Amino acid sequence: MTRVLITGITGMVGSHLAEFLLKDQKGVEIFGVKRWRSSLANITQIKDQINLIDCDLTDASGCIGLVETVKPDYVFHLAAQSYVPDSWKNPNTTLIGNLQMQLNLFEAIRHAKIDPKIQVALSSEEYGRVYPDELPINEDNHLRPLSPYAVSKVAQDMLAYQYHESYGMKIVRTRAFNHEGPRRGEVFVTSNFAKQIAEIELGLKLPVIHVGNLNAQRDWMDVRDVVRAYWMAINQCKPGEIYVIASGKSRTIREMLDYLLSQTKTKIEVKVDPARLRPSDVEILRGDPTKFKQTTGWTEEYSFEQMMGDLLDYWRDRLKSKEPDHVSI
Numbered sequence: 001m002t003r004v005l006i007t008g009i010t011g012m013v014g015s016h017l018a019e020f021l022l023k024d025q026k027g028v029e030i031f032g033v034k035r036w037r038s039s040l041a042n043i044t045q046i047k048d049q050i051n052l053i054d055c056d057l058t059d060a061s062g063c064i065g066l067v068e069t070v071k072p073d074y075v076f077h078l079a080a081q082s083y084v085p086d087s088w089k090n091p092n093t094t095l096i097g098n099l100q101m102q103l104n105l106f107e108a109i110r111h112a113k114i115d116p117k118i119q120v121a122l123s124s125e126e127y128g129r130v131y132p133d134e135l136p137i138n139e140d141n142h143l144r145p146l147s148p149y150a151v152s153k154v155a156q157d158m159l160a161y162q163y164h165e166s167y168g169m170k171i172v173r174t175r176a177f178n179h180e181g182p183r184r185g186e187v188f189v190t191s192n193f194a195k196q197i198a199e200i201e202l203g204l205k206l207p208v209i210h211v212g213n214l215n216a217q218r219d220w221m222d223v224r225d226v227v228r229a230y231w232m233a234i235n236q237c238k239p240g241e242i243y244v245i246a247s248g249k250s251r252t253i254r255e256m257l258d259y260l261l262s263q264t265k266t267k268i269e270v271k272v273d274p275a276r277l278r279p280s281d282v283e284i285l286r287g288d289p290t291k292f293k294q295t296t297g298w299t300e301e302y303s304f305e306q307m308m309g310d311l312l313d314y315w316r317d318r319l320k321s322k323e324p325d326h327v328s329i
């Protein structure tokens with residue numbers, strides 16, 4: 001059996017990755033890291049088929065115990081404080097925490113004297129300020145991060161490079177553009193709009209949707225395509241190298257909202273909420289996945305419309321089941 005360690009298994013990406021491996025890959029045993037207080041809502045459907053281990057990855061000795069116990073063949077390092085606005089409120093937790101988790105994990109792997117294949121989940125946010133003549137963004141674009149979160153991902157990226165160069169660790173560095181779908185955290189813009197619409201449909205909220213900057217452009221993919229890409233990356237990509245994972249298309253946040261609004265029969269007013277505007281927003285992200293596609297043969301299977309439709313249905317189902325912590329009038 002191939003022993004696969006997934007950090008961040010309780011999050012959106014980790015839960016989909018575990019589901020994908022259970023469904024599509026034979027001979028894989030999954031070990032997922034959770035914290036003692038982690039919500040298991042995203043993994044209830046698979047929790048009997050995986051091994052869950054409690055570990056806060058900011059705890060170095062906890063990481064040593066985790067890696068000694070699992071002795072993984074593959075490591076997907078997804079755990080992070082992943083929400084950009086929170087990184088302005090708590091820059092220390094995001095910047096130091098995200099780097100520290102990865103450092104602890106790498107050091108625990110060295111300590112255990114094992115040589116697993118490792119994938120680290122880096123981000124298009126690392127590119128930050130991008131000028132129109134620099135689009136689409138590929139592996140060679142400048143990194144001009146615009147948030148503490150983005151800086152944390154640049155730091156994780158550089159640490160991964162250094163550990164590969166210094167110790168020969170088999171680390172693949174993937175810079176993924178935005179990915180969405182069922183179980184996306186409700187603070188993220190796609191999920192937030194979808195949830196507000198579902199709440200309005202159910203009469204849980206007045207028919208007004210609150211929005212921030214609608215002009216920013218994003219390159220969106222379905223999380224189910226991205227976890228398949230991560231599996232291909234860890235198996236087929238060259239350790240030490242960077243790979244951009246993107247759709248190659250960008251849409252404004254306004255277009256995304258308009259699509260969601262076209263999927264409801266309820267009349268909804270759109271209102272700008274200044275509290276939702278960020279200090280320095282990344283205006284446009286559009287990636288160039290040529291290198292990754294040529295290396296792995298990856299292509300997307302989910303359309304933008306299916307991804308957004310499934311996200312809206314996820315909130316409709318979730319709110320209908322009346323989980324009180326998900327109603328936000």
Ligand code: NDP
Pocket residue numbers: 007008009010011012013014033034035037038039055056057058077078079080081082083101121122123124176177178179180185
């Ligand atoms: P989520 O916020 O949904 O999940 C984050 C996960 O990290 C949760 O399981 C969380 O556990 C775990 N975690 C956070 N801190 C710790 C800690 N100290 N110890 C152990 N576990 C911890 O993020 P996503 O699933 O969306 O993203 C996965 C990764 O991909 C992240 O690294 C993110 O930065 C990166 N990424 C995501 C993109 C996207 O569009 N989704 C784009 C590019 C990169 P808990 O449940 O306890 O909070």
